[in-house]
Amino acid sequence: MRGDLIRVLSSVEEKANELKLDGYEPDVVLLGRKAYEFVREQVNEEFGDEEEIFELSGLKIRVVEELGEDGVVIDSKILGLGLGGAKRFRVVL
Template sequence: MRGDLIRILSAVEEKANELKLEGFEPDVVLVGGEAYEFIKAQVNEEFGGDEEVLELSGLPVRIVDELGKDAVVIDSKALGYAPAAKRFTVVR
C-alpha cells in the first residue's frame, strides 16, 4: 500500500509547512493509537520487518491513544499559548 504511506508522509510535510508559514517550528507528530498501528503496518509492508515507527518526515512520533485515527503535527514550544498544531486524519 505504497499510496497510503505516501499520502501520510505528504500530509505530515504539508501540515509542518503550514505551521512554518505561520511562524512556528514543528518538532513532533502526535499519532493516535489506531493511526499508529496503520502507519506501522504500511511501513513494515513497504520495508519488511516488524519495526516501530520512530519518526515521520524527520519529526519524532509520539503515540496519544485518544487521537484514535488522527495525527497532529505540533510546535511543542508554542503549544498552549498559540494555535501551533495542525490535525489530519490518517485512517479513513
C-alpha cells in the same frame, strides 16, 4: 501499500509546511493508536521489517490514545502557551 504511506507522509509534510509558513517550528507528530498502527504496518510492509517507528518526515512520533485515527503536527515549544502551533489531520485507514 505504498500509496497509503505516501498519502500519510504527504499529510504530515503539508501540515508541517503550513505551520512553518505561520512562523512555527514543528517538531512532533502526535498519532492516535489506530493511526500509529496503520502507519507502522505500512512502513513495515514497505521495508520488510517488524520494527517500531519513531519518526515521520523528520518529526518525532508520540502516540496519544485519544486521537484514534487522527494525527496532529505540533511545535512542542509553543503548544502549551495557547498560541496555536498545531495542525490536525486524519489518517484514512
